[in-house]
Amino acid sequence: MRFRVGELIAYFFRSLFWSFNLLLVLYTLLAYWLLYKLPIEHWSAGMIMITLPVAWVFNLIVVFFWLATRPWRSWLSGLVLILGVILFGERTFQWHQSTGNAAVSTPSHPVIKVFSYNVGMFNLSDYWARQRSSPPIRRTLNYVLRYDAPIKCFQEFCSSTTLPEYNMVRRFRNAGYEHSVVLYPELLGTDYGDLGVAIFSKYPIIHSGREIFNGRNGLVWANIKVGNDTIRIINVHLHSMGIRVGKVLRQDELTGVKQETRGILSALRFGFMERREQVRKVERHITESEFPVIVTGDHNDTPYSVVYERMRRVLRNSFEAAGSGFGFTYNRLPGFIRIDHQFFDPKHFDALDFETINYVRYSDHYPIMGTYRIK
Template sequence: MTVRTQVSRFIAFFFRSLLWSLNLLLVLYTALAYWLLQSMPTEHWLSGMIMISIPVAWGLNLLFVFFWLTSRPWRSWLSGLVLVIGMILFGPRTFVWNSPVDPTGNAVPFRVFSYNVQGFGYTDDQVNYPESSPKVRRVANYVLRYEAPIKCLQEFYNSVALKDYDLITRFRQSGYVYSVLLHPELATARNGPIGAAIFSTYPIVSSGREPFSGFNGIVWANIKIGTDTICVINVHLKSMGIRVGKVLRQDELTGVKHETRGVLSALRSGFISRREQVRRVEEYIRSSRYPVVVTGDHNDTPYSVVYERMRQTLPNSFETSGRGFGFTYNRLPGFIRIDHQFYDPELHILNFETLNYVSYSDHYPIVGTYKLK
C-alpha cells in the first residue's frame, strides 16, 4: 500500500468520523427540541428558538440518512429513527390530508375568513397619486367578494382620502354592516392604520378590543347566528422579525452579520412578547360564555410555545380538517405556517383551507367552515 493511498484512507476516515460526530450532536439536539415541545418544561425564549428549528433539524437528519446510505448504511438508522419519532409526535401539525365534511342537521354552517392584508399595499404615494393604487383595488375587491359572512383581517388600513381605501364604507355597502376595529378612532382618518378588524353580516351583540402596539392586538365579537351565538377572536401577535430576503440581498459579509443579528434580536423580542400576549388570548377564551373560534396572524409556527399553549386549549382547525402543509407565509423562507385557527369542541369543523393561490399579501388567507353541534 502506497503512502498516497494510506493518506487518502486516513482523510476519508477522518471526515467520516467528523460527520458521524456531527450526526450524533444533531440527534441529541433534535431530541432536546422534541422534549422541549412535547413537555413544555420552560417557556424561555431560548427554548422557543430551539423548538422552531425542528423542521431545519429534520432536513439535516434527512441529509445524513441519504449520505450514510451511500457509504455506511448501518449508520443511517439513527437519523431515520429520529425522523420517524418526529412524525409520530408532531406529524399532524406538519402535514395532514383531510376531506371536507358535508353539513348535516339543521344548524347553519358559517365560514370564518382570515387574512393579513399587509395594509392593502398602502403607501404614501397612493394618497398623493390615487391612480397609482391598482393593487389595492385587486386585493380589496377579492376580500370584499369572497363568500364568507365573517371576515377577520389583520393589518387593516382605511383612508377616507381615497375612494379605494375607504374600506369601512365599502364593507358596509357590501353587506358587512357590523364591525369591530382595533383602533376605531382612526376610522375617519386620512391615514388609518387600524390593525385587526372583524366584519360580519351577522349581528354583533357585544365586542371588545385590546391593542398591544401598532398593528398588533386582539379584537373579539359575540356574533348571533340564527338563535345561537358564537365568539370570534381575531388576533395579531408580535411579528417574528424574520427577514431572510434582507440577509440574502447583502453583498458584503458585514451586512450579512448585521442583518442576521437583527433577525436574532427580533426573534428573541418576539418570543418574549408573544409568550405574554397568548396568555391574554387564553383569558378571553376562558371568559367567553359562547363557543369560540380564534383566528389570525399568530406569527408563530406549529413548533412554538404560542401554538402549543393554544393547542392545549382548543383543537387546531388545520390539523382536524386541513390538507397538505398549509404554509401561510408568502415570503422567504416560505415553508412556515404562522396563521392559524382554533375552534371550540362545541363546534363541528367541516372544512379548512389555506388559499395559497392568493398572493396579494405577504400572507395567504385561511378560511374555516364550522357549524354548531
C-alpha cells in the same frame, strides 16, 4: 502506503461525521422534549423549537449519507425522524379532503365560514398611493369584499376617505357587513385610519371588545349571533417574527450579511418574549368567554413554538382537523412557514374544511378560511 493514508483520511472524516450525527440527534431530541412538555418558555427554548424542521432536514441528509457509505449507521437519525412523525406529523402535513362545500346548514346545526387575511395595509400606508386610484390596490380591495364568507377577519387593516373606493369600512357596510369591531375605533372616518385588527360580520354582533398589545398588534373579539346560537370570534395579531431573509440575501458584502443576521436574531429573541406574554392574554379571553370560541389571525409563530403549543392545549387547530398539504401561509422568503392559524372549540364545532388560499398573492401573507358546523 498511499492506500493506508487514504483509509485513515476516510476514517477520520467518517468519525467526524458520526460525531456530528450524535450531536444532531441530541439537539433534535431536545427540541422534541421542549415542544412536547413545554418545561420552560424562555426565548432560547423558542429558538431551538422553531429550528426543528431544519434539524429534520439535516437528519434526512445524514440518513442518505450513511445509506451510501455505512448503511447500519443510518438507523439512529432514521428512528429520530420516525419519532418526529409520530409526535408532530399532524401539525406539519395533512391529507384531509374538503367537506365544507357539501355541508348543509340547518337551523339546529348552522354552517359558518370564517375568512382571515393579513392584508398588509392594502399598500395604502404611503400618502401618495392614497391620492390616486391604483388597479393593483383596487384588485385587493375588491377581492376581500367579494370573497364569499359571512365573517371576515383582518390584520393590518386600514381604511381611507381620500377616495370612495378606499373607504373600506363604508364599502363593507354597503356589502352587507353591517356589524364590525376594530382595534382603533377612534380612527374610523379619518383621512387614513390604521385600524389594525378588524372583524366584519353579516351576523349580528351582540357584544364586542378589544385589547391593544403594541402598535398594530392586539386582539378584537365579537360575540356573534348565528341563528339560535351565539359564538365568540377572537381575531389576533401577535408580535412580528422579525424574519427578513430577503434583506440578508440582497447584501453584497459579508459585513452587511452579518449585520442583517444579527438584526434577525435580535428581533426573533424579542419577538419570542413578546408573543409569550401576548398569548397568555389570548388564553384569558378564551377562558372568560361564556360562548364557544374560534380564534383566528396572524400569530407570527410556526407550529413548533410556545404560542402554537399553548393554543393547541386550549383549542383544536383547524389545519390539523381539516386542512391539506403543508398549509404554508407566508408569501415571502423563506416561504415554507405557516404562521397564520385558526383554532376552535371541538366540543361545540366540527371543522369541515380549512384552506390556505395560496394563489392569492396581494399581501405578504396568504388568506386562510375555515368552515365549521355548530354542534
